Amino acid sequence: MLRIRRDLHDAIVDHARRDHPDEACGVIAGPAGSDRPDRFVAMQNAERSPTFYRFDSMEQLRVWREMDDGDEEPVVIYHSHTATEAYPSRTDIGLAAEPAAHYVLVSTRDADTTEFRSFRIVDGVVEEEPVEVV
Amino acid sequence: MTMAVEARIPTILRSYTGGEKAVTGEGATLQELFVDLDARYEGLRGRLVSEDGSLNRFVNVYLNDEDVRFLGGAETPLADGDVVTILPAVAGG
Numbered sequence: 267m268l269r270i271r272r273d274l275h276d277a278i279v280d281h282a283r284r285d286h287p288d289e290a291c292g293v294i295a296g297p298a299g300s301d302r303p304d305r306f307v308a309m310q311n312a313e314r315s316p317t318f319y320r321f322d323s324m325e326q327l328r329v330w331r332e333m334d335d336g337d338e339e340p341v342v343i344y345h346s347h348t349a350t351e352a353y354p355s356r357t358d359i360g361l362a363a364e365p366a367a368h369y370v371l372v373s374t375r376d377a378d379t380t381e382f383r384s385f386r387i388v389d390g391v392v393e394e395e396p397v398e399v400v
Numbered sequence: 401m402t403m404a405v406e407a408r409i410p411t412i413l414r415s416y417t418g419g420e421k422a423v424t425g426e427g428a429t430l431q432e433l434f435v436d437l438d439a440r441y442e443g444l445r446g447r448l449v450s451e452d453g454s455l456n457r458f459v460n461v462y463l464n465d466e467d468v469r470f471l472g473g474a475e476t477p478l479a480d481g482d483v484v485t486i487l488p489a490v491a492g493g
Contacts, residue, residue: 291490309490320491323460323467330487343490355493361458363412363488 267396268368268384270294270303270342275399277306279380282346282372285311289319289346290372295333296341303341303368311345318357319345342384344370352381354392362387368395403478405433408485416444430461431474433484448486449474458489 274294282290291311294303307329312322333339343364347355352373354362362369365388373381386393408422417423423441427433431453438445448459453474455461461468462485468476478484 293490313491318491318493320489323462323469323487323489326460326487326490327462327465327467327485345492358492361489361491363410363458363490365412 267398268303268342268370269398269400272399274303274306274342275382277308278342278344278370278372279382281308282348282374282380285346286374287316287348288314289316289348291319291321291343291345293329293340293344294342295329295336295338298337298339301341305338316348340364340367342370343367344372346372346374348374350375352383354385354387359387359390359392365389403428403480403482405478405480405482405484407433407437408483410487412488413444413447413486416441416447427478429472429474429478430463430468430476430484433478434474458491460487460489461485462487 281292289311292308295305295307296302310322310325311319313320352371354371369385369387371383382397384395384397386395403426404424406422406424409417425433425436427436434445434448449455455474463471463476464483
């Protein structure tokens, strides 16, 4: 299960809405081993695309170092789908490389309602998990 | 001349390094470093470069503070004391 604070949940949704129709992406860092998302980091989508996302490599290095230095890890990795459901695509599954992370998918395909779902993706296997906003 | 270089290994590839976060290797270029590391951490190289030796598209390799794609790719020369950081790209569709 993903437990996430309301402000962090809303920050993800706001970012996804802001970048629509391009995909938005980012991480929420948290203390290593805590499974507690705590620090919101919006990342640039280097692809600037409605169908793909990729963290900018230099920004990723900087953010990953900050996490390392602060004894944090990427507890949540999020991105948006802007025309399809909030479920990992084949590409998402194939490229998922953080087995300990909660992969959050947001869909902005509907202007009025936002789908917000969370998944574990390990060795190509997707498992959806409940989300509790606290 | 041999160059001692530190390579920082991401979580997902630590199964190849017995859980080590950082390992030391040698090589005058990145390519040589990967071959050297693969001799001790078998299979690691195959996760970083393709058959023809070019960098895998969804692996980011940094030499000190630079993405090696903006340097010489897998042929980027290394110097003693360099730090090579490997991070899987965070990407999808």
